[in-house]
Amino acid sequence: MSPAGILVATAVPAERDAVARAFPGPVTDVSLPGAALHRPPAGPDLLAAGVGPALAAASTAAALTAAALAGTPYALVVSAGIAGGFVPEAPVGSLVVADEITAADLGAETADGFLPVTELGFGTVTHRPPHTLVQAAADATGARVGPVLTVSTVTGTVARATALRARHPRALAEAMEGFGVAEAAAAHGTPVLELRAVSNPVGPRDRAAWRIGEALAALTEGFGKLAPVLESWKQP
Numbered sequence: 001m002s003p004a005g006i007l008v009a010t011a012v013p014a015e016r017d018a019v020a021r022a023f024p025g026p027v028t029d030v031s032l033p034g035a036a037l038h039r040p041p042a043g044p045d046l047l048a049a050g051v052g053p054a055l056a057a058a059s060t061a062a063a064l065t066a067a068a069l070a071g072t073p074y075a076l077v078v079s080a081g082i083a084g085g086f087v088p089e090a091p092v093g094s095l096v097v098a099d100e101i102t103a104a105d106l107g108a109e110t111a112d113g114f115l116p117v118t119e120l121g122f123g124t125v126t127h128r129p130p131h132t133l134v135q136a137a138a139d140a141t142g143a144r145v146g147p148v149l150t151v152s153t154v155t156g157t158v159a160r161a162t163a164l165r166a167r168h169p170r171a172l173a174e175a176m177e178g179f180g181v182a183e184a185a186a187a188h189g190t191p192v193l194e195l196r197a198v199s200n201p202v203g204p205r206d207r208a209a210w211r212i213g214e215a216l217a218a219l220t221e222g223f224g225k226l227a228p229v230l231e232s233w234k235q236p
């Protein structure tokens with residue numbers, strides 16, 4: 001368990017390593033059933049939880065359960081990584097912190113449009129991170145604050161981007177794991193935060209427009225600034 005009791009869940013090892021660069025020093029590998037942690041000497045536990053909401057939820061739940069069974073439950077879970085940004089509000093290279101983590105394609109398509117699963121009488125589609133933590137994270141990192149959508153299919157057309165923004169007018173970014181990480185955290189009664197670095201615009205598919213290196217560098221810099229906020233944050 002990390003000293004501050006914080007778990008950071010990225011999708012892939014490149015994102016995990018970008019976060020790790022903000023916490024220099026030799027990393028300890030911790031192997032758990034269903035999850036493998038990297039533990040920097042002073043900093044959060046880091047988990048490459050997998051791509052997509054389902055695998056991210058499963059891996060995050062495994063890490064949370066192991067910590068709880070060891071008697072050292074995490075105090076906070078952070079979903080982090082790269083994302084698509086809705087332009088012009090979230091340009092490539094910018095950071096976004098979620099005030100809402102919303103599953104944007106969890107529901108039913110009808111002749112009259114999309115119905116979220118909540119309108120079908122099931123579950124939830126939005127988790128809200130603690131307001132004070134969101135504000136402190138934004139103040140420390142310069143991140144823009146707004147909803148981050150979780151999708152299972154990366155947006156690749158103007159029509160899809162327009163439809164998402166019509167349903168979520170304040171949305172700043174889309175990624176593929178936040179809601180899964182948040183569901184796992186909620187099952188443990190653990191608060192969640194989502195911090196994303198924008199690697200590409202949401203819209204027509206254009207792999208040449210990806211700036212993954214730039215986004216990973218922004219993630220490292222963001223976590224360097226976020227570290228003191230995470231260490232001092234206490235659940236109200």
Ligand SMILES: O=C(O)c1cccc(C(=O)CC[C@H]2O[C@@H](n3cnc4c(=O)[nH]cnc43)[C@H](O)[C@@H]2O)c1
Nearest residue numbers: 011051082083084154155174175176177200202205
């Ligand atoms: O093949 C494509 O057109 C394509 C476009 C954007 C991203 C991908 C990925 O496979 C990356 C998925 C990975 O990175 C996060 N991510 C980054 N950009 C986006 C995005 O625009 N929409 C959704 N997710 C994005 C995501 O969280 C995954 O971990 C492929």
